[in-house]
């Protein structure tokens with residue numbers, strides 16, 4: 001089989017199985033099976049695949065047809081323009097979370113002008129994508145990356161080493177803010193916020209593969225956020241900031257919660273590209 005045929009048949013198989021963006025996924029799986037670049041896919045169209053490459057490709061297609069997310073098959077994903085390792089031990093970072101990093105970056109720039117060392121806590125760090133993106137952008141900052149899942153922290157550790165921020169980012173296992181031994185200037189959190197009743201409607205890629213601990217937030221989806229706010233008293237420095245990612249339609253309830261916990265703080269809702277209020281910023 002030559003490359004152009006492999007691309008055509010992979011695309012055909014995936015799209016016949018109803019997989020969205022079949023062409024893009026076919027390119028990714030083929031690049032991974034052949035350990036080659038996308039450019040080579042289109043410049044070496046006549047190249048023959050070895051039997052080992054064909055076997056790899058067949059295995060990846062099989063995994064994808066069983067709804068395994070492509071990021072787990074590739075053991076990698078891009079977030080905020082950075083390549084991260086990811087596997088079934090942890091949640092796959094989503095593009096919408098880049099907004100959280102953008103807002104954190106804006107606050108960090110403002111804070112850096114005050115010439116103090118910035119201390120950040122990323123709560124529910126997963127594979128470490130948020131913490132590491134911020135560590136790379138602000139090498140002087142101290143960053144705590146916390147997760148309740150020991151398995152997720154193993155993946156975060158791989159990423160910290162890959163990006164050489166393992167000294168700057170301290171990984172801590174525990175419940176939300178409990179492991180923090182000092183107040184911080186900024187808390188960033190993308191915690192599970194899916195309502196229990198909505199869980200069953202999610203795609204098989206999510207339900208069957210991603211860790212449940214990363215997804216559900218109880219009846220109204222806000223259990224973890226509520227707990228975090230209960231713990232946050234005294235954990236954020238004066239003029240510090242809390243940035244939370246929230247789900248569609250949760251903005252009003254979270255605003256009410258924040259007003260009751262922190263009546264003096266100023267709040268800002270930040271919409272994503274689809275106009276959904278995705279991030280809530282609290283300035284203390």
Ligand SMILES: C[S@@+](CC[C@H](N)C(=O)[O-])C[C@H]1O[C@@H](n2cnc3c(N)ncnc32)[C@H](O)[C@@H]1O
Nearest residue numbers: 091093124125126147148149175176190192214
């Ligand atoms: C939606 S995932 C986000 C992962 C990562 N921050 C990202 O944006 O890609 C939520 C993460 O919160 C973690 N988590 C859930 N409950 C937690 C708790 N009580 N304390 C700390 N982390 C928790 C999960 O293990 C998971 O890694």
